[in-house]
Amino acid sequence: MSGFPIVSLMIFVPLVAAIACLVADAPTARRVALTATLIDFALGVVLWTQYDIGGAQWQFTERAHLFAGFDWALGIDGIALMLIMLSVFLMPICIGASWLSIEKRVGEYMAAFLLMEALMIGVFAAQDLYLFYIFFEAGLIPMYLIIGVWGGAERIYASYKFFLYTLLGSVLMLIAMLWMANEAGTTSIPVLMAYDFAPGAQKWLWLAFFASFAVKMPMWPIHTWLPDAHVQAPTAGSVILAGVLLKMGGYGFIRFSLPMFPQASAQFAWLVFALSIIAVVYTSLVALVQHDMKKLIAYSSVAHMAIVTVGLFAFNVQGLEGAMIVMLSHGLVSGALFLSVGVIYDRLHTREIDRYGGLAINMPKYALFFMLFTMASVGLPGTSGFVGEFLSLAGIYQLSSWVTAVCTTGIILGAAYMLYLYRRVIFGVQKNADAAAMPDLDTREWLMMVPLALAVLWMGIYPESFLAPMRADIAALDARLAQARPIGDSKLAAAKAKPAAPALNAAGAE
């Protein structure tokens, strides 16, 4: 680990590029944005390769005192590293997806995206409570603009809903943060993660944070902003919204709620489980009846995020690691699915499922990618979707067979709505001449799809690359949670008084 402030650099590269984009003309802005995001991706790769697995918990730390107890404190652990990688990986793809489809105010658009990238990295790297809050909240603004300015017909309603929901939650979080800083006498996140708040206080703090993170996740019943935001957002906006912004909720739980308030987390686990199992069944069924492709995928996101929340509150290693892998996988897969929708939206300017059909005939390459991402979303083993889902559910089974049984129905419903979508869009006969005339993927789209496809398979076949950096951090969190771990409902009980041996031969001896 060098003293070189690589994380700060990763934040400032897009910031500087954003300013450049504001004053540049459209073609230049595109090129600047792509270059900046690629530089950030390269820096991310350096970060990953330089990250010392099994080394210090917090690496690449930087600390500069700014003013009045407000520190520019950055540093990453394995969990943050993975989420930063996800962000910088998706960003160039987003710029690529916006290359032709955004025609008005290109400079401002690219600037908004670059600003978003800086803020996302900031969220995952912040080690100071207030710094985190600023990054966390400021991220709303570029997303608000992206939906509100470059969105679809009802963009104003959607952006208003998005802003209202997410802001309401975070006000409570800010109050909790102020109280915590006062109580613990520090704003350092690593210190707070080991601080034992009184159980009574934990309860209120947990609820305040929950309000913010549950909206971001989003959990049922505060999920309704998501379908609208996705439907109205431009393709790249949807990709980043599903890919990274939703992960901030899960990151919040794993960084704040669980380590800082373990008792309260255990106490409110039932609430999380209840909302999650409702979400799995409810939103999956809603996804089944959608006519709008983006809405369908948005609802499926809510169902997938519910698997994250149950995994997080399983209070064991499998649950936590599973939840993290689901987050990473969902970032790739839902991003890829929104991208896939964008590909045909760019051609036909409709998201209406019924307008398509038989695309396997004129777009076979597209059909192949869409199939892979559909299967990853369904959780087919060998793709990223399976590993996370499996670990998460294996984790929660140790706590509650009920929750597991209900959540596992998600694999049936997920297959139903995704294959139903695939069947209507890709299979069947060509119903409309304009849909039948759409050309297959061009080079630009091909270049966006291939990395996503490879990443999905990599994470499915050899997830060790992604699990290894997080292992020590998850283990530390698991150890901290051990004090509050609830007892599972499916514990094994020893045999009754009668000897167990004859049972083995019972079938053979009769």
Place this chain on the structure above:
Amino acid sequence: MNPILFIVFLPLLAAIVGGLGNRMLGNVAVKTLTTGALFASCALSWPVFLGFLSGSLHASVTPVLHWVQSGTLTFDWALRVDPLTAVMLVVITTVSALVHLYSWGYMDEDPDQPRFFAYLSLFTFAMLMLVTADNLVQMFFGWEGVGLASYLLIGFWFRKPSANAAATKAFVVNRVGDLGFMLGIFGTYLVFHTVSIPEILAAAPTMAGTTIGFLGGRFDTMTVLCVLLFIGAMGKSAQLGLHTWLPDAMEGPTPVSALIHAATMVTAGVFMVCRLSPMFVTSPQAMQFVTFIGAATCFFAATVGTTQWDIKRVIAYSTCSQLGYMFFAAGVGAFGSAMFHLFTHAFFKALLFLGAGSVIHAMHHEQDMRFYGNLRKEIPLTFWAMLAGTLAITGVGIVDVFGFAGFYSKDSILEAAYARGTELSQFAFVIGIIAALLTSFYSWRLMFLTFWGKPRWAGSEHIQHAVHGDHGDHPDAEDAGHDHAHGDIHADGTAGYHPHESPVAMLIPLGVLSLGAVFAGFVFHGAFTDAEHGAAFWQDSVFFDEKLMHAAHGVPLLVKWAPFAVMLTGLLIAWGAYIRNPRFPAAFVAQIGALYRFVYNKWYFDELYDAIFVRPAFWLGRQFWKLGDIGFIDRFGPNGAAWVVAQGATYARRIQSGYLYSYALVMLVGLVGAISWVIAR
């Protein structure tokens, strides 16, 4: 390098290269590549099997790659080879190689051949991963992989709505079973702290008698785990309750039906139960459950098979029924017999399907047996192959002399069921005998309708198309016969059509499989089921109950001859009804109208599921969306908040009247209030 690596990964390589290369490589290159890979795999598999047969090989595990390590939950990619795997290896690679070859002829006119062959190879890879799994999760990988390939192949003719519907149905119904499988894996991990199969099997006996909490109740640990895992097997092997996808899967091209929906994939459930047999025998209740489901399916599917007109559907229900035999064999503890029936069934059922494909090919894609007749003179080679398959499935043979493949395996199952001696196993025996009667009847019915009698081809639309040179319904024309209205059902005559024997690429597989159908039972029954040789062959890879097999050998003569007797009875009834007096079936059906409709409509399972699962799911989805999300959450949430703000603003505007005196009044009230508060404090 270990040959198992080539056996498993050659098909994958061929699938990837062929699938991605597709049009770039061209039809012939992709077909050669995939077929070559499969024949190579097959050539490497037989020595493995023979090695175990001669006792010179022992179980081995070849590690491939780390997969997941999460706390104590670890599982890797690894290839396990033991006698049980070896049996599956030869079944899979042999049938798959032959089906690849057969498809050269059958799919010759299809525009999408590279895709088809790539899917076939992909399927084979997934199936091989399933049978070589050393842990439950890799088994699940193969399990889902074959599910994907099956989905893609059923829906291969993706322009057809019925094919798409069938493909989706197959995947989703299988997922219901997978729910059980996954819960079973989770439970197994919870109990044993491992998902490694050998470790689980070793530790299973120590768990007998313990209890575990599940969904609020407390149950016997091993029963819960085995039943959950078995639910997975029920889905994949189309057992009663989760069988509805299999008949619909016949929408896929016929070679697919032979490979996936007869010989290999659908037997995965049987394989799983046998692989985990040391675990299943620790739970008598689970074994009873397996027996019951197997016997019930065996009977149910056989009844439906007697009434269907579509040649592929008859064979599909027959498959379902034969799988039931395998399961109740496992349920009574005769795992060797279950595997033996799996082995022989793979040959004769693949043969019957490929034979049916040859008939369909000859009859210009007509599948309805009502429009067949007298084909034995037109396509004699196909006829002889089908005859061998029929003799095998009906179990023709003389005790202690010689029999066709199914004779040995089915008799072994029935004898074991009888010898087990419990009430349920006796019940299974009786059901098995009845089902054998039905099997004989529907098999010969198929043969008589197809190959004997007068030609009834004129009534077929497909034949009419062929005669009149109208190729409009080609190549995606493998319709289920009942989908479209036929004119006069009883239109006799050839309509001037001349069926032609299939090309040599299709006849070679028929010939090879015929050999299997004739000799597989005679040659291998000793190793698989004999009390003396069985244990040596299986090397503990399945739970082999020598005592039971001894007892099965010593059952009364009546029991031994009963299958033969019912086989003959079924044959005679079919002969009477379809050769001697062809008017009889219609008259008989008219007599028992309600019962016939019940059976003909497959006991109304599809209608039932549609009413209690499919429709309510969509209805609930719409309610949650329209009433829940829009009508409630949005209305009282964000939109409600917006309304409150807007209303509040209206009131606020009234207060902001602009008149000085009203402001002064408010100020005064506020001032008074503030002062009172300060004083009162």
